[in-house]
Every structure is written in C-alpha cells, then in structure tokens.
Amino acid sequence: MIRFENVSKVYHTRSGERHTLRNASFTIDRGTALGICGANGAGKSTLLRMMAGVEYPTSGLIRRGMSISWPLGHASAFHTTLTGADNLRFVARIYGKHYSDLIDEVEDFARLGDYMKMPINTYSSGMRARLAFGVSLAINFDCYLVDEITSVGDVTFQERCTHALRERKERGTLIMVSHSPETLRTYCDTGATILDGRIRFFDTIDEAIDAHYASQAMALT
Template sequence: MIEFDDVSKTYHIRKFEKQVFSHLSFTINPGDSLGICGANGAGKSTLMRLIAGVESPTSGRVTRTMTTSWPIGYSSCFQASLTGADNARFIARIYGQDADVLCDYVEDFAQLGPYFHQPVYSYSAGMNARLAFGVSLAINFDCYLVDEVTAAGDERFRIRCEEALMHRKQNGALVMISHDANTLLQYCDRGAVLYGGSLTFYDTIAEATEVHHRLQSRAA
C-alpha cells in the first residue's frame, strides 16, 4: 500500500513560490493500475517522485508498505560519467542483487549494443529510457512507476516493453503517466486527473481522459 495523507508540495525558488499540490489524500493498493492525466507543468512528475520517495512532501505524510521503482522515463536517473553496465552494477549492489545476473538481463533487454559499455552521457533520451526500463524490470518491485517510456525504441522494443509491463501488472501495482489515452487504456484500469493542485479519481481511464481533454479545451 502507498498512502498519501493530506500531502501538499511547495517549491521555494529565490523569491518565487510554487504550490504544486494541496491536501492530497489517496491510496494505491497492490494490484492497482492507475493512469494519471495532466497538462505539462501540472506536477505529474513531481507526484511520481513523491510516490517513489525521491522527494518528500512539504506537509502531510506518505506511507509505503510496497517497494516502488524509480520513475521510469526520459529523465536520467544514472551517473552520466559511468557506463550503462557500471550503473547497472551499482544499482544491483544497492538492492542486494547479483550484479552479473542483473547486467546480463539489462544488456539483453535494453538492446543497447556496444553503448551498454559506454558512458551514459553519450546516450540519447531513448537509450536512457531503455537502460532505465531494463534495470527497473531486472528488480522485482511491488509497484512500477512509468512515465511515457513505452514510446522509446523501435517496434520490437515497444513490444517487449508491452509484454513486460503486462506481466508486472498481473503481479503488482502500476502507476503510469502518459499523454496518449490509448496507452493508458492499454495498461490501466482506473484513471486520475491532476489539475489545479488537486488529483481527482475516476472509475475508468475513458472518463479521466475525457475530463482531462475538456479541462484543456477550456484552458485554451
């Protein structure tokens, strides 16, 4: 279970103050598959970092009894001067995994070829996403956090991502951010819309995406 209890998040940047969320309370249970809609800048990535525990709330409390992956997406979570393989070994040690087994899995899944043994700063955004996806799937988490990563790579890689995510969905929780309604419909059973600092839940992805598009049309 991941429980948000009256969570607010505010950033203070010099003399500028930005309140991203206000008084969020909700629960993600084992087996949930949640798709989150929201405009650019609404705070979707911040929400994912709070779910993962990468950031702490300004007020309120986040309680976790499930292990979570880091947010899998285009933002790099690796040390850029290390190779993909060295990053994978480092993460294996953090999570108490066999480094050789994890590296073999990532090298096979990510299909980076010789780049797997090159510094991450030489990677494209899509290659970063492949590496992040491969390392995340090499570790058994209770909840996987996904940020648009299924768009990375060629058709064969996208199919591998789809199959892997579907398998993880059957055995754990999944929280996904995507601007593509079809992607959310494919992976998620219920939806939520992040707007104006509030997160509103809906029984279906179709209803959530409809509300999201209506809000965006009104804003435009």
C-alpha cells in the same frame, strides 16, 4: 498500498509560490492499474517522484506499504561518467541482486551492445531511457511507476515494453503517466486527473481521460 496524508508540494519561483499538490489525501491499494492525466506542468511527474521517494513533499506524510520502483525511464540518477555496466554494478549492490544476472537481463532487454561498456554521457536520450527501463524491470518491485516511456525506441523495443508492462500489471501494481490516451487505455483500469494542485480519482480510465479533456476545453474558452 501507497497512502498520502495531507500532502502538499510547493515550489518557490521568481513569480511566487507554485502549488503542484494541495493537501492531498488518498490511498492506492495493491493490484491497482492507475493512469494519471494532466496538462504539461500539472505535477504528474512530481507526483510519481514523491511516490517513489525521489522527491519529498513540502508538507504531509507519505506511507508506503510495498516496494516501489523509481519512475521507469528516470535516467537522471545514473553516474554519467561511468559506463552502463558500472552503473548496473552499483544498482546490483543496492538491491542485493547478482551483477551477472542483472547485466544479462538488462542487455537482453535494452539491446545496447558495446555501449554497455561506454560512459553514459556518450548515450543518446533514447539509449539512456532504454537502459533505465531495462534495469527498472530487472528488479522485482511490488509497484512500478511509469512516466512517459513507452514510446522510446523502435517497434521491436516498444513491443518488449508492452509485454513487460502487461506482465507486471498482472502480478503487481502499475501507476502510469502519459499524454497518450491510447497508452493509458492499454495499461490502466482506473484513472486520476491533476488540475491546479488537486488530484481527483475516477473508477475507470475513460472517465479520467474525458474529465481531463473537458477541463482542457474549458481552459481554452
């Protein structure tokens, strides 16, 4: 499970305090397939980073009762002056996975070819995302976090992503952020919305999508 206990996240900007989460308390159980909706800047990606432990809350407590991936596609943690292969060697040591097994799995999934031996600062944004997606899926986590990544790459790569995420959903927990309703409907059963720092949960992903668009329509009137 993932449990938030009175969690708030506040950024201090030149125009004042910006609350992306306000005193949130909730629990996400194992086996959940949750889709999170919200406008640009609502705090969806920040929420995933806090779940992963990549970013800390301003206040409150986050408890994790299962292993959680970093947000899939989150490529900013790579050492960009090192090669893709060297970055994988570092990941293998951290997670106790054989380097040869890891690089074989990532090469098979990401299909980066000779670029695996080149510095990541020579990669396009799409190539970085493919590498990040591949290494994320090559490590066995109880819960996978997905942040706007399923449209990366060509049709063949997207099909591999779809198959891999559905397989992870069947045997674990999946939490996804996307602006695409169809993507959320493909992978998620339940839903949530973030608006003005408040998170609201729904029994179905369709209810969450409808609530999100209703709030968007109200904001335009």
